[in-house]
Amino acid sequence: MRDVISVVGLGKLGLCLATCFAERGFDTVGVDINRDLVDSINAGVSPIVEPGLGEIISRLGGKELRATTNHDQTIEQTDVTFILVSTPSEPDGGFSNKYVEAALKSLGEALGRSEKSNHIFVVSSTVIPGSTDKSFIPLLEEYSGRKLNEGFNVCYNPDFVALGKVLSDFWNPDFVLVGQSEPSAGDRIASVYRRMCKNDPAIVRTSIINAEIIKVSLNAYITMKIGFANTVAQMCERTPGADADVVTGTLGMDKRISPSYFRGGLSYGGTCFPRDTAAFVRFCEQCGCNGELIEASEEVNRRHNRHLCEFVLEQISSVKDKTVSILGLAFKPQTPVVVESPAIELIDELLKNGADVTVYDRFAMDNVREIYGERLRYANSPEECISKSSVCVITTPADEFKQIDENCITSPIKLIDCWRILDPSRLGENVEYVPMGRGQEVEGCVGASVQ
Numbered sequence: 301m302r303d304v305i306s307v308v309g310l311g312k313l314g315l316c317l318a319t320c321f322a323e324r325g326f327d328t329v330g331v332d333i334n335r336d337l338v339d340s341i342n343a344g345v346s347p348i349v350e351p352g353l354g355e356i357i358s359r360l361g362g363k364e365l366r367a368t369t370n371h372d373q374t375i376e377q378t379d380v381t382f383i384l385v386s387t388p389s390e391p392d393g394g395f396s397n398k399y400v401e402a403a404l405k406s407l408g409e410a411l412g413r414s415e416k417s418n419h420i421f422v423v424s425s426t427v428i429p430g431s432t433d434k435s436f437i438p439l440l441e442e443y444s445g446r447k448l449n450e451g452f453n454v455c456y457n458p459d460f461v462a463l464g465k466v467l468s469d470f471w472n473p474d475f476v477l478v479g480q481s482e483p484s485a486g487d488r489i490a491s492v493y494r495r496m497c498k499n500d501p502a503i504v505r506t507s508i509i510n511a512e513i514i515k516v517s518l519n520a521y522i523t524m525k526i527g528f529a530n531t532v533a534q535m536c537e538r539t540p541g542a543d544a545d546v547v548t549g550t551l552g553m554d555k556r557i558s559p560s561y562f563r564g565g566l567s568y569g570g571t572c573f574p575r576d577t578a579a580f581v582r583f584c585e586q587c588g589c590n591g592e593l594i595e596a597s598e599e600v601n602r603r604h605n606r607h608l609c610e611f612v613l614e615q616i617s618s619v620k621d622k623t624v625s626i627l628g629l630a631f632k633p634q635t636p637v638v639v640e641s642p643a644i645e646l647i648d649e650l651l652k653n654g655a656d657v658t659v660y661d662r663f664a665m666d667n668v669r670e671i672y673g674e675r676l677r678y679a680n681s682p683e684e685c686i687s688k689s690s691v692c693v694i695t696t697p698a699d700e701f702k703q704i705d706e707n708c709i710t711s712p713i714k715l716i717d718c719w720r721i722l723d724p725s726r727l728g729e730n731v732e733y734v735p736m737g738r739g740q741e742v743e744g745c746v747g748a749s750v751q
């Protein structure tokens with residue numbers, strides 16, 4: 301039997317979640333206030349770039365996954381509604397709940413008009429801890445005319461997914477977190493995940509406030525790891541014979557550390573880490589405790605961006621012309637998102653210094669063109685991008701860039717490899733290879749061997 305479920309907010313995450321449900325056998329109703337987006341989904345065309353998404357929407361859009369602008373359909377046709385609308389950052393580091401509140405108002409009103417006995421609202425947007433108790437539950441009570449756990453339940457169920465692999469992260473989470481207003485609501489959400497997930501994840505059931513704190517704490521913790529790995533990379537870069545990958549790779553073998561998100565490279569960016577660290581600090585302040593640890597991570601991250609710019613400027617100072625190519629524009633591979641991307645700060649700095657910049661990224665070209673217009677040149681392939689420059693910077697560890705070898709390089713070039721993804725022995729004589737995070741080579745100094 302097909303289970304029926306609804307998702308409100310069909311953006312980068314909500315559309316992926318709705319698609320994951322539909323693909324795993326749920327009849328899914330998706331709601332968004334953006335009519336163009338709704339029409340596109342129903343026509344089988346994904347309005348969002350995310351690996352795997354387009355193919356599923358072309359099969360299920362308008363059928364097993366039906367989009368609408370009408371919030372009432374979630375109440376009429378389903379018993380569980382996930383809310384995944386955006387929560388923009390506020391100047392003080394907190395999140396604005398205005399879109400979640402607007403969605404809950406529409407949903408509460410629809411429930412008020414309905415005669416059904418119960419509905420479960422699952423907030424999945426990232427929020428400042430305390431939002432559900434202080435704002436969302438009172439709002440639902442006001443607009444539905446019902447009381448919590450007497451006609452509706454609320455769960456807080458945040459997502460731990462990364463852009464570029466959202467579908468596979470939804471299907472194969474390390475764990476599922478459900479903050480519940482009542483055990484029966486948590487049971488229902490747990491059963492939904494047992495059916496939707498392809499792995500068999502642990503499902504943590506707890507209070508709503510614990511779940512809210514866990515969500516803002518997780519990303520804040522990961523940024524500390526990233527900052528540490530980047531600090532080790534800078535250390536190694538300045539130390540003859542040292543190699544950041546050997547150092548962090550070995551440290552990561554210790555179970556207390558783990559190798560995940562523990563590789564020196566560029567600063568973190570995107571739509572989550574910078575926002576979530578700021579929110580963690582904000583919540584610390586609200587609680588009257590000290591957020592210095594995470595403020596330090598933020599500062600380390602900003603300085604690491606400066607370090608990239610200085611590193612590249614130093615490298616171009618010794619070449620005759622200032623033609624620079626940048627491979628990778630988004631904050632990570634496989635996504636078009638350029639928000640807080642290290643490549644963007646680098647482009648700004650290069651343009652300020654009079655460089656002639658050519659760029660390439662399989663997913664993010666349109667977003668970069670919107671920012672820079674004619675101030676940059678845009679290449680159609682990594683090879684074309686490289687051919688336009690005397691210095692090339694690889695800013696993301698995209699699989700496509702890992703294929704670069706001497707056949708892609710037709711004239712002498714300095715190649716700055718920020719993530720050490722290339723094997724210099726395959727690059728040929730035209731290339732001066734400059735890895736970040738690795739000190740000057742010392743003869744007889746081996747990388748590492750594990751026995």
Ligand SMILES: NC(=O)c1ccc[n+]([C@@H]2O[C@H](COP(=O)([O-])OP(=O)(O)OC[C@H]3O[C@@H](n4cnc5c(N)ncnc54)[C@H](O)[C@@H]3O)[C@@H](O)[C@H]2O)c1
Pocket residue numbers: 308309310311312313314331332333334337384385386387399402403404424425426427459460461462463571572
């Ligand atoms: N992007 C990430 O990597 C990521 C990861 C984990 C958590 N999150 C959190 O998930 C939430 C959603 O993020 P996103 O990146 O998908 O946002 P998004 O901006 O891509 O999408 C939000 C969607 O909600 C729709 N919307 C707004 N108000 C609505 C309403 N009243 N009713 C119906 N639809 C409405 C918008 O039209 C838009 O399509 C945020 O809280 C974010 O912090 C994001």
